[in-house]
Amino acid sequence: MAMAVARRESRRLMPLVNPSVSIRSNLISPNQEQVGLGVRSISTQIVRNRMKSVKNIQKITKAMKMVAASKLRAIQVRAENSRGLWQPFTALLGDTPSVAVKKNVIVTVSSDKGLCGGINSTSVKISRALHKVNAGPDAESKYVILGEKGKAQLIRDSKKDIVLTLTELQKNFLNYTQISVIADDILKNVEFDALRIVFNKFQSVVSFLPTTATVLSPEIVERESEAGGKIGDLDSYEIEGGETKSEVLQNLTEFQFSCVMFNAVLENACSEQGARMSAMDSSSRNAGDMLDKLTLAYNRTRQASITTELSEIISGAAALEG
Amino acid sequence: MLRQLTSRILTKPTTPFFSAAATRRPFSTEVADTSTGDETFVEQWKKVIPNIDPPKTPSQYMKTRPPTPNVLPTKLTVNFVLPYASELSQKEVDMVIVPATTGQMGILPGHVPTIAELKPGLLSVHEGNDVKKYFISSGFAFIHPNSYADILAVEAVPLDRLDQAQVQKGLSEFTQKLSSASTDAEKAEAQIGVDVHSALNFALTG
Known part of the structure; x- marks a missing residue:
């Protein structure tokens, strides 16, 4: 963001060398003394204004960074605590991103707010790629989007494939109850054979790993375990509770989806804060650099005009004397 | 001050919790096939989208589990997880009793592989003479052939609270x-x- 500001800034500063700017500076501050054409000293008013605005931008980005840092600390602990939740499912049902099914649903987890680096475009890119990978003559892929930013990006080219969008997740405290309600919503409204959840896994403040977790529907789980694929040993498990095996499997996959979603949403929220923190850090640093350059330019012009005035006075006095 | 803040967060891996998470990530020293993830998936991906790296999959973050041993192990390894915490992680105990929908179910090392639905009830973890009791709301228990037991619950509290x-x-x-x-x-x-x-x-x- 600061880069854009800097670019705009330089474009604005460029015409300072033109005399026409003196007119503009008069527009900004009409009370200022009229500066005629051909005056050698340039107006410092614009530079001063710009310095003030850059300073304000720096203050804002610094504050945003602080906010992101404190939010990150809170959410990081929760994301790490939720990491145990999906592991039993992966141990039991295996990790099956390559399973080929008819109805693919890609659940893209993104953030509601911007100014957080590339995490949203990464998850959108990965979702589009997954859409392509799973494309086939008799296979179809649909999107379910969590978060405003992913929606804004995907709606441009794949509007017809979006079946459900959910936003403002983080308005309320992210807890398991909220996520299971969302998971329930998705399960009720979307027909699927495989849900592919795309999110950014938090690794450190500066690195996020785009990840896809796969949740299969109970029918596909049964089909795969009978076919002896990756989840072939599911048949060796005894099943306790429930009337039938398929009923238990149904409960199991629904629970799996809510657990995986819970972790995914937390990891993505954590990555978002981390990304925002580093983005805001670099933009406040950029603002600082820009401020230094502006201050230098300002002081130099001021000094130059003082020198010019002095030499004018001295030379005038010398002319009178001579 | 901001710089310190960043470094404080970056140096957090020294805290025990973080290091546990770090060791959970499989590195090349661990079993090779999990570190690359699903190979067919990676191949498919590379064929269609050569210019983007394939995304990671959960198995790449999993801590590898041992294969089924030939002799009966003396201890049961228990993972007891909640959405907001890992109550027990890879803990070796003698026995756990879980509230399955079909009745209380005791799990000893070498139990038959089972998937059990849980109902609200008492979960007790026996370790020597120590018995830890929790009340759990509901969830699932998986017992794997390698004497690993995973217990998932939505909510759990120690009984004395x-x-x-x-x-x-x-x-x-x-x-x-x-x-x-x-x-x-x-x-x-x-x-x-x-x-x-x-x-x-x-x-x-x-």
Whole structure:
């Protein structure tokens, strides 16, 4: 963001060398003394204004960074605590991103707010790629989007494939109850054979790993375990509770989806804060650099005009004397 | 000050929790096939989208588990997880008793591989003479052939943190609600309340 500001800034500063700017500076501050054409000293008013605005931008980005840092600390602990939740499912049902099914649903987890680096475009890119990978003559892929930013990006080219969008997740405290309600919503409204959840896994403040977790529907789980694929040993498990095996499997996959979603949403929220923190850090640093350059330019012009005035006075006095 | 803040967050890996997470990530020293993830998936991906790296998959973050041993292990390795915490992680115990929907189920090392649905009830973890008791709301238990048991619950509290008086009060409240419920949804809600509270009551007294 600061880069854009800097670019705009330089474009604005460029015409300072033109005399026409003196007119503009008069527009900004009409009370200022009229500066005629051909005056050698340039107006410092614009530079001063710009310095003030850059300073304000720096203050804002610094504050945003602080906010992101404190939010990150809170959410990081929760994301790490939720990491145990999906592991039993992966141990039991295996990790099956390559399973080929008819109805693919890609659940893209993104953030509601911007100014957080590339995490949203990464998850959108990965979702589009997954859409392509799973494309086939008799296979179809649909999107379910969590978060405003992913929606804004995907709606441009794949509007017809979006079946459900959910936003403002983080308005309320992210807890398991909220996520299971969302998971329930998705399960009720979307027909699927495989849900592919795309999110950014938090690794450190500066690195996020785009990840896809796969949740299969109970029918596909049964089909795969009978076919002896990756989840072939599911048949060796005894099943306790429930009337039938398929009923238990149904409960199991629904629970799996809510657990995986819970972790995914937390990891993505954590990555978002981390990304925002580093983005805001670099933009406040950029603002600082820009401020230094502006201050230098300002002081130099001021000094130059003082020198010019002095030499004018001295030379005038010398002319009178001579 | 901001710089310090960043470094403080970056140096966090020294705290025990973080290091546990770091070791959970499989590195090249561990079993090779999990570190690359699903190979067919990677191949498919590379064929269609050569310019983007394939995304990671959960198995790449999993801590590898040992294969099924030939001799019967003496200890049961338990993972007991909740959405907000890992209550027990890779803990070796003698026995756990879980509240399956079919009744209390004791799990010893070498138990038959099982998937069990859990109902609200008492979960006890036996380790030597030590017995830790939790009340869990509901969930699932998986028992793997390699004497690993995964217990997932939505909510769990140690039994000594429950208040008998509150439980009694809740029980009578929900019983009243059940009798006055008019719609099916209300009735179901009250029935769940009664079930949970009577399970709580049973766990505390029995």
